[in-house]
Amino acid sequence: MDRAELFQRIQQKRSFLCVGLDPDPDRIPASFDGDVLAFNRSIIDATREYAVAYKPNTAFYEALGLDGMRILHATIDYIGRDHLIIADAKRGDIGNTSGYYARFAFETLGADAITVAPYMGEDSVRPFLSYPGKWAIVLAVTSNEGGDDFQHTVQQDTGTALYDKVMRRVMEWGSPDQLMFVCGATRAETFSTLRSIAPDHFFLVPGIGAQGGDLQAVCRFGMNAQCGLLVNSSRGILYAQDPARAARELQQEMQSALENYLPEVSQ
Amino acid sequence: MDRAELFQRIQQKRSFLCVGLDPDPDRIPASFDGDVLAFNRSIIDATREYAVAYKPNTAFYEALGLDGMRILHATIDYIGRDHLIIADAKRGDIGNTSGYYARFAFETLGADAITVAPYMGEDSVRPFLSYPGKWAIVLAVTSNEGGDDFQHTVQQDTGTALYDKVMRRVMEWGSPDQLMFVCGATRAETFSTLRSIAPDHFFLVPGIGAQGGDLQAVCRFGMNAQCGLLVNSSRGILYAQDPARAARELQQEMQSALENYLPEVSQ
Numbered sequence: 001m002d003r004a005e006l007f008q009r010i011q012q013k014r015s016f017l018c019v020g021l022d023p024d025p026d027r028i029p030a031s032f033d034g035d036v037l038a039f040n041r042s043i044i045d046a047t048r049e050y051a052v053a054y055k056p057n058t059a060f061y062e063a064l065g066l067d068g069m070r071i072l073h074a075t076i077d078y079i080g081r082d083h084l085i086i087a088d089a090k091r092g093d094i095g096n097t098s099g100y101y102a103r104f105a106f107e108t109l110g111a112d113a114i115t116v117a118p119y120m121g122e123d124s125v126r127p128f129l130s131y132p133g134k135w136a137i138v139l140a141v142t143s144n145e146g147g148d149d150f151q152h153t154v155q156q157d158t159g160t161a162l163y164d165k166v167m168r169r170v171m172e173w174g175s176p177d178q179l180m181f182v183c184g185a186t187r188a189e190t191f192s193t194l195r196s197i198a199p200d201h202f203f204l205v206p207g208i209g210a211q212g213g214d215l216q217a218v219c220r221f222g223m224n225a226q227c228g229l230l231v232n233s234s235r236g237i238l239y240a241q242d243p244a245r246a247a248r249e250l251q252q253e254m255q256s257a258l259e260n261y262l263p264e265v266s267q
Numbered sequence: 268m269d270r271a272e273l274f275q276r277i278q279q280k281r282s283f284l285c286v287g288l289d290p291d292p293d294r295i296p297a298s299f300d301g302d303v304l305a306f307n308r309s310i311i312d313a314t315r316e317y318a319v320a321y322k323p324n325t326a327f328y329e330a331l332g333l334d335g336m337r338i339l340h341a342t343i344d345y346i347g348r349d350h351l352i353i354a355d356a357k358r359g360d361i362g363n364t365s366g367y368y369a370r371f372a373f374e375t376l377g378a379d380a381i382t383v384a385p386y387m388g389e390d391s392v393r394p395f396l397s398y399p400g401k402w403a404i405v406l407a408v409t410s411n412e413g414g415d416d417f418q419h420t421v422q423q424d425t426g427t428a429l430y431d432k433v434m435r436r437v438m439e440w441g442s443p444d445q446l447m448f449v450c451g452a453t454r455a456e457t458f459s460t461l462r463s464i465a466p467d468h469f470f471l472v473p474g475i476g477a478q479g480g481d482l483q484a485v486c487r488f489g490m491n492a493q494c495g496l497l498v499n500s501s502r503g504i505l506y507a508q509d510p511a512r513a514a515r516e517l518q519q520e521m522q523s524a525l526e527n528y529l530p531e532v533s534q
Contacts, residue, residue, distance in 0.1 A: 022364070059360055059367035065375045069336050090360055092384060093326055094411040094473075097289070100326035108332045117359060117384045119406055121413025139386055144361040146388020149436055153429060156421040162429065169416055206361075 001084050001112050002133060003177050003202070007226040009052045009082075011265060014255040016227050017247065018053035018086065018204065019043065020234025021075060022060045027239050036064065040075045046244035047237060050251035053084040053230050055204075076109055084230075086137065086204070087111040095123035102127045106134050113137050115182060115204070118166045122173060129174040136179055138170050141194065143184025143207025167197045176200040183222070185213025185231070191221035195228075202228050208250075209236030215250075219257035227262065268351050268379050269400060270444050270469070274493040276319045276349075278532060281522040283494050284514065285320035285353065285471065286310065287501025288342060289327045294506050303331065307342045313511035314504060317518035320351035320497050322471075343376055351497070353404065353471070354378040362390035369394045373401050380404050382449060382471070385433045389440060396441040403446055405437050408461065410451025410474025434464045443467040450489070452480025452498070458488035462495075469495050475517075476503030482517075486524035494529065 001009075010016050021043065023036045032039045044054070056075055061068035076085055087109055091101040105114035105128075113135035116128050128136035140163045141151055153162045167181060176198075183194050185207035194203065203222060207213035208231055215231060222229050233250055240246035258265075268276075277283050288310065290303045299306045311321070323342055328335035343352055354376055358368040372381035372395075380402035383395055395403035407430045408418055420429045434448060443465075450461050452474035461470065470489055474480035475498055482498060489496050500517055507513035525532075 024363075057360070057364055059358070059364045059371065062371035063367040063375060066336055066340065069333055073333065088360075090384070090387075091326070091357070093324070093355075093357055094409070095413075096291075097324055097326045100330040104326065104329035108330060117357070117386050119384050119386045119417060120357075120409050120411060121416030121418070123411050123413040125413070142361070142387050144387060144390050146362075146390040146392070149388030150386060150429065150433060151388070153420070153432060154423040156423045156426065159423065162417065162420060165420060166417060 003226065006052070006084060006202070010227045013050070013052055013251070014258055015050055015052055015251040016229050016231055016254055017047075017051045017250050018055050018084075018230045018232040019047045019051045019237055019247065020088070020206070020232050021054055021056040022234045022238065024060065025064070037071045037074050040071070041078055043238055043243055044075075044078055047247040048083070050247040051083060053086060054079050055086040055088045055232055055234075057088040057234075073109065076111065084113065085111045086113040086115065088115045090115050090117045090139065092117040092120050092124040094120065095127060098124050099127040102131060106131045113180070115139065118170060122169075125170060126173055129178050134178070136174065137204050138166070138179065138181055140167050140181040141183050141187055141190060143186045143213060147184060147187070164193075164197060167194070171198060171201070176202070180204050180230075182206065185215070185218050188214050188217035188221065191218055195222055195224065199224060200226075200228070202230060204230045204232065206232045206234075209233050215253055216257060219261055223257070223261045225262070227258070270493065273319070273351060273469070277494045280317070280319055280518070281525055282317055282319055282518040283496050283498055283521055284314075284318045284517050285322050285351075285497045285499040286314045286318045286504055286514065287355070287473070287499050288321055288323040289501045289505065291327065292331075304338045304341050307338070308345055310505055310510055311342075311345055314514040315350070317514040318350060320353060321346050322353040322355045322499055322501075324355040324501075340376065343378065351380060352378045353380040353382065353402075355382045357382050357384045357406065359384040359387050359391040361387065362394060365391050366394040369398060373398045380447070382406065385437060389436075392437060393440055396445050401445070403441065404471050405433070405446065405448055407434050407448040408450050408454055408457060410453045410480065414451060414454070431460075431464060434461070438465060438468070443469070447471050447497075449473065452482070452485050455481050455484035455488065458485055462489055462491065466491060467493075467495070469497060471497045471499060473499045473501075476500050482520055483524060486528055490524070490528045492529070494525070
């Protein structure tokens with residue numbers, strides 16, 4: 001799914017919601033009797049109409065043991081091809097090895113995108129950018145507390161933060177048609193900086209809900225002419241009493257934001 | 268396997284060799300007819316005597332599809348409990364999710380150690396440090412070309428490199444009995460700095476062989492009183508004409524280094 005198609009779906013659905021499929025065995029309702037795939041299907045059924053993307057986090061499937069990969073594959077198959085599918089895997093290794101992670105995400109799993117950790121630099125990121133029509137989503141600013149530890153380190157030569165260097169360097173390796181950034185919602189005050197660094201790129205925004213991010217602030221500072229945002233909710237939908245309602249409420253908030261900040265295209 | 272046991276094995280075997288089990292389907296000898304597990308077993312049989320650790324990189328198994336995890340499990344079972352088993356996975360995510368990766372590595376796979384990417388900070392690393400007797404091996408300086416892109420970024424407040432901050436901060440979260448660092452051999456000139464930052468920690472050293480690292484320089488600047496080094500070889504052994512001989516030659520080089528730099532314990 002390319003950038004134009006993604007934006008088209010956002011306009012059609014008046015939503016830029018990404019649903020994080022992170023099934024926590026300890027929190028899945030008892031009625032599913034531990035059947036993770038059935039739980040995922042119920043969430044997909046309840047949210048399909050309101051979401052433009054799904055984001056299974058590989059950690060939850062790997063922890064399930066040998067059966068986990070089968071469940072992950074079956075979940076992706078069940079989503080189908082109408083939504084952007086993001087393998088939230090935060091991979092990255094030397095070039096030769098990153099090539100195998102890219103093969104895993106794009107060929108084995110059939111995902112459209114994979115999240116990538118930047119610490120190992122250029123040759124660790126480039127293999128994810130060599131698949132036409134696929135996306136690498138590189139960590140820039142993350143929504144967790146530990147995000148402060150290294151990402152905001154001020155550099156001697158420029159006086160700017162490490163995430164600034166990460167984004168500018170990574171943007172040399174791929175275009176806004178193949179590259180997004182993870183930009184956590186808990187740091188909405190940095191969104192105008194992030195948007196000035198990368199005016200055209202989509203940002204994948206975790207941290208709404210359980211982690212306390214402010215959706216309207218993110219939209220105000222983060223939206224661009226093609227929306228440029230995919231806002232993720234995982235726990236806030238998965239473990240809601242009524243997941244469909246939780247997704248619909250987020251979609252409605254997003255529709256308002258589109259009307260406020262992109263009035264010319266949200267009619 | 269704790270630090271004292273690891274050092275004991277190094278003394279017994281006069282080796283600190285780690286064999287990287289990264290089976291590349293395109294390079295496995297035709298005689299194995301694509302049977303990755305049989306190939307891994309042959310490498311383990313050929314190197315068991317010379318190695319103290321094995322390090323399967325998860326990328327190669329994930330790329331094999333649904334069968335890959337089964338092969339990874341079977342490989343780990345075949346190694347047994349006499350060697351340190353490192354899941355080279357370079358994982359890291361928000362705390363809740365890193366906990367699932369830790370479960371994957373230590374419970375599902377039964378590895379002794381996992382490599383961890385530090386970009387997301389404290390809560391992404393701590394879950395790997397909560398298993399008694401298990402190890403987190405955090406990326407500090409990596410052996411690939413892209414390692415220069417961000418790891419050597421000079422910080423404004425200290426004038427030191429990002430990897431220095433990463434190591435010092437991470438050392439606040441765990442002891443040398445549960446924490447190692449990945450320190451690439453292609454930057455042997457930085458080993459005296461690395462050792463001054465972390466005098467007691469083990470370093471996992473990739474980059475010997477295919478990536479051009481100098482084993483003697485690493486030992487000269489990197490060894491401590493408990494050896495403190497695990498030197499990895501993957502391609503240099505896996506695809507050698509005679510893997511046992513390649514491993515034995517490395518073991519002999521390591522024995523010399525132990526005699527040179529740790530004469531009091533290498534008798």
